[in-house]
Amino acid sequence: MPVPLQEGRQSPLSLQAHYSFDRFITGPENELTAAACQAAAAHPGRTYNPLFIHGAVGLGKTHLLHAIGNAAYRFAPEKRIRYVTSERFAIELISAIRGGHTESFRQAFRTADILLIDDVHFLPKKESFEEELFHTFNALYDGNRQIVLSSDRPPEELAELQDRLISRFRGGMVTDIQPPQFETRLAILTAKAREMELGLDREALSLIASRINSSVRALEGALIRISAYRELQASPVTIERVSELVIPEPVTEWPLDVERIKREVAQEYGVEVTALEGKKRDKLVTQARHIAMYLVRDMLDRSYPAIGHEFGGRDHTSVMHACRKVSDLLDTPLFRGEIDRLKRKLQQPAPRSAQRA
Ligand code: ADP
Ligand code: MG
Numbered sequence: 001m002p003v004p005l006q007e008g009r010q011s012p013l014s015l016q017a018h019y020s021f022d023r024f025i026t027g028p029e030n031e032l033t034a035a036a037c038q039a040a041a042a043h044p045g046r047t048y049n050p051l052f053i054h055g056a057v058g059l060g061k062t063h064l065l066h067a068i069g070n071a072a073y074r075f076a077p078e079k080r081i082r083y084v085t086s087e088r089f090a091i092e093l094i095s096a097i098r099g100g101h102t103e104s105f106r107q108a109f110r111t112a113d114i115l116l117i118d119d120v121h122f123l124p125k126k127e128s129f130e131e132e133l134f135h136t137f138n139a140l141y142d143g144n145r146q147i148v149l150s151s152d153r154p155p156e157e158l159a160e161l162q163d164r165l166i167s168r169f170r171g172g173m174v175t176d177i178q179p180p181q182f183e184t185r186l187a188i189l190t191a192k193a194r195e196m197e198l199g200l201d202r203e204a205l206s207l208i209a210s211r212i213n214s215s216v217r218a219l220e221g222a223l224i225r226i227s228a229y230r231e232l233q234a235s236p237v238t239i240e241r242v243s244e245l246v247i248p249e250p251v252t253e254w255p256l257d258v259e260r261i262k263r264e265v266a267q268e269y270g271v272e273v274t275a276l277e278g279k280k281r282d283k284l285v286t287q288a289r290h291i292a293m294y295l296v297r298d299m300l301d302r303s304y305p306a307i308g309h310e311f312g313g314r315d316h317t318s319v320m321h322a323c324r325k326v327s328d329l330l331d332t333p334l335f336r337g338e339i340d341r342l343k344r345k346l347q348q349p350a351p352r353s354a355q356r357a
Contacts, residue, residue: 015073015083019066025191027184030060033175037064037148041071044079044114044146048173050137051148052155055177056255058215061150065116068148072114079113086123086133093132106132110139114146120169121151121158130162137168147172159303180216185209188216192223198230204242211248222246256346258296258310264346265292277312291339293319294326299346 021041026034033055039047053061069081084092089109096105109115115136123129140147151158154176155169180188186209193200200208212218225245230237266273269288276289289311296307297319304316304323311319329335 015069015081016066017070019063020070021067023191023195024060024063024067025184025188027180027187029178029180029184030055033177034064036173036175037068038071040114040146040148041068042075044072045144049141049144049146050169050172051146052169052172052174053148053150053177054152054154054174056152056179056215058217059177059179060216061177062118065118065148065150069114069116072146080111081114081116082109082112083116083118084109085118086120089117089133090124090126090129093129106136109136112140112145114148115140116148118150119152120149120161121153123161125160130165134162134165134168137165141168156309157302157306159301159306161303163305179213182209182213185213185219189219189223192220196223196227198223198226198237200226200237200242204237204239207239207242208246211246214249218249256299258300258302261295261299261346262292262310264342265295268342277310279312290322290326291342293322295339295342295346297323299343 021034021038024030024034033053036048036051037053040049040051053064055061065083069083072079073081093102093105096102117133123133137147149169154174155166158166158169186205189200189205189208190202193205208219208222212222222245226237226242229241229245262273262276265288266276269284269291271285271288275285276292278285280286293307293311296302296310297304302310304319307319308314308316326339330339
C-alpha cells in the first residue's frame, strides 16, 4: 500500500526551536522534571519510559516536550521524532480512517523513535482513540522507543480513560511541575526581560514577581505589556510605570480542586476534613462525605477509583454508591437547593488564606 510521504516522517522542523532546555529556567518546582526530560532526550527509551509530566496550565509542559525533541534531534538527527497533541492525534486518526489510510497513520506513529504526546487529558472521549493510543503505546514501548506524555493531572485522575491506558501511563516515571515560587519567578523574569531587552532593573522585576504568581505564561504576559508600552511611548519604563502596567493578580485558589471541595463541604456541615477521608460512619459525616464525593465527580469529572483514592483509599464501588445516593436525593427540592448553592460557591474563586493547614 502506498504510504503518503508526509505521513512517513515528520521533520523535526515541526518542533518549535525556541523551546529549548537552555531557555527553560529551573527551580525546586520543576528541576526534577527538567532533569528527567534531559535524560529522556539523551537516552531515549532507556531511562524513563514512558515519561509522564503533569502540571497546571502555563507551567512549561509543552516547552519541555519540544525541548526533548530539539535536544534529541541534536544528539541523533536520524531519529524519528514526533510531537503531537492528543487532539491532533485524534484528528489525524479520523482523517486517516475517512481517507482509507489508517495503515500509514499507524506506520507514522508506531515507527517513531520518540513520540511526544501533549495534553493527553484532551483526548476526545471515544473508544477508538483510546484503542489506537493504546496500541501505539504498546508498539513503541515494546520496541524500546521513548514515549513522553503531558497532562494537567496525574494519570490516576484522568477520568474516563480506560484503566489499561492509565496503568501504562503510570508504568514509567510520573513527574510534576509546581507553580514557581518567588525566587524562580524572579529568575524566569530576569532571563526573559534580558532576552526581550526590556532594561528592567531588579526592583522592577521583583515587583512583577511579587504580583504575578499563577503561571509562567502570566509572567510572560506582564513582560509583553511592558514591552508594548515601551514601543508606544519612547520614555523609559520607571518602577511607577511597571506598577501601573502590572496589576496584582487576585490571590485566589483557582481552578477548583479536590482539596477545596472537601474544605467547603466540611465547613458547610461542621465536620473535619479528615473525617471526610476517615472511617467514621455517623449520619452527618457520612452525608457530608457522600456530597463531597458527588461534587468531585460532578464538578471535576474524576473517575470513581480516583475519587476513592482521594477519600481515604475507598473502593470505587462505594464511591459509585455515594454518588448515586446523592443523585437520588436531588429530586428533593430542599436538598437540591442546598447542593446548587454549594456548587455556586465552589464556582467562585476562594481566598487562598482558607487553605487547610
Ligand atoms: P503548558 O504547556 O504547561 O501549559 P507552556 O509550555 O506552554 O505551558 O509554557 C507557557 C509559556 O511559559 C511558554 O512560553 C514557555 O516557554 C514559558 N515557560 C514555562 N516554564 C518556563 C520555564 N521554567 N522557563 C522559561 N520559560 C518557561
Ligand atoms: Mg501546553
